[in-house]
Amino acid sequence: MSDFFSETVKRLTPYIPGEQPKDGVYIKLNTNESPYPPSPNAISALKNADFEKLRLYPDPECVSLRNTYANYLGVSSENVFVGNGSDEVLATAFQTFFAGKNNVLMPNISYSFYPVYCNLYNVRATEIPLKDWRVVCDDYCVANNGVIIANPNAPTGVGVSCAEIENLLKNNPQSVVLIDEAYVDFGGQSAVGLVKDFDNVLVIRTLSKSYGLAGLRVGFAVGGKKLIEGMNTVKNSFNSYPVDFLAQLAAEEAIKDVDYLNQTTSKIIATRERTALRLKNLGFNVLDSSANFLFIIHKEIDAGFLFNYLKQNKILVRWFSDPKIKNGLRISIGTDFDMEKFCDIIANALEAFR
Template sequence: MSLNYLSNRLTELEPYVPGEQPLSSEIVVKLNTNENPYPPAPDVFETIKKFNVNSIRFYPHPESELLKQTLSRFHDVPEEFIFVGNGSDEVLAHAFCAFFSGKKVVFPDVTYSFYQSFAKLFQCQWDYFELRDDFTFPNIEEIEHNTGIVFANPNAPTSIAVDLDYIEKLANQNSDNIVLVDEAYIDFGGKSAVHLTKSLKNLVVIRTLSKSHSLAGLRVGYSIASAELTGALSMVKNSFNSYPVNSISQAAAIASINNFDYTRSNISKILLNRKKLIEDLEAIGFSTLASQTNFVFTKHEKLASTYLYEELKKRGIIVRNLNGVRTTHFLRITVGNAQDCNRLIIELINIINK
């Protein structure tokens, strides 16, 4: 097909490449996309089982009203502060469109690569700010002033978090611009900035139920920000898709949020598995950054990450091999259940001793 048929913008796009979701049963251990190794809350199962299937002939509530009320109670913020979307990726996309399209936005040189895809899609003037050699964030003064700022806290794929003081100063330093904090992994470490949205009118916090709540397949994400900024997100959504979150996902998400004790117990298990995984990796020659997430960012002292990735895959284990300029020697490995982590270590030992 000739490119003449396509929009000019298409030539500028750089789509995000998600981790593999294999259909075959050859993969026995999947540690590549930071999913939760434990099942969703029992109430989620019950809600889906009892769901009135006849009701799906109706559209879902366009603003996910009941889910918004549940999130408002859960986070103790006004309902007008909450915006719900089809996964946090969609909320991020709307945020780039609402706040940064045609404007300047900066994000870390090592971070979630979807930010760059969105920046291109929405024709932002974008740039990186460099993380230090150890992947910690730079001094605030080194980050460009008077521009939109986006980052994940804790950051991905580095697994490192910044403290709330840093976020507060950054937002104050850029008071005429949006500071967007992606908290996809906040339940596994770091301190949430959600309560700061009450005082910082330019702060947007984005959350997902894909990680700590074990609901990646439902596609539910949300943001918390002042009513004004939330209204801007709704304007974008309603210019794109009025009904982004299906009715089953809305109901199941409510059940999960109301069952946070169960989620908390899964998080505790993951944190224990993470500690052991980091120790086991260290014992076989890996150095791993101090993780505040449900994944580890690690490199072997002798063996190349691509070699390890391919050898693991042959053995039915998939991890994420990162090919960025500064990440090329690293693997990003999701913290699985104890059995999956043990299996990973056994196979790594086999590869190292080959």
């Protein structure tokens, strides 16, 4: 039976996403979703959609959506690629720029999907250790066939400055540098402004986090025209119509509603800072986050114990099996109510452990 499979399948170890419980009794702080619904304008576009149009294929080139996003970012629509969530966009970028190459640099602690893409597309990565939980951009200014970093990084939440990214690009003119900005709207510094000056940078974005649209599946890449053309060649050899009619419609309205984005991200940032303070007071090492989550470590108490204690109390957080981060937990930022409840229960956990 195994001969039915290609060699590709035989080398794969799939990504494992955070649990999506179906019963709704949990406070879900495990997949970095927004605690707030999407923009009311996006919802109203969906409610008033001409559903009979679903009989037709969607625009394969997402022209209107790309124009809207380009306009929001201050780039040209030729600089924008759209996909079925930023995971698909990342996969397409790995296939377009890195497939079959060796010495592609990435942090040794980062989004755990990157090594999975490496297996899928036969990429040999060189992992660069974090220093004091930080990505040090200078460490990536060495010979390489590509670079990917997440800014802010996951699951640490720690960001790097735009000046550091600029220096990284200057020192890597020969290779493509992917900057995964899934969490940038929560206080990170974006590299989008560098796209006009550097032909080797590709910035990956998503509506799943800051826009409260994880269920819609829309992600973007923003980069030089030639890089985007390469991405389109791969996309059009894979699936002509990756973004459905309703997703294109709602995404546009969400992007136009900049006020709502600012309101919800500001609330999440304020909640994050309050939560971080309380966790520090409880004795946790709380990494300095520019994302919608916190990475926390307790010197004395096993992360697995805390994870299970929280789960028994109907709170889901993320605990990774990677030994490098096995002593920490990633906590998505929910509403103030969610986070007070979370802090109360984790305080109880500390008591229970002692």
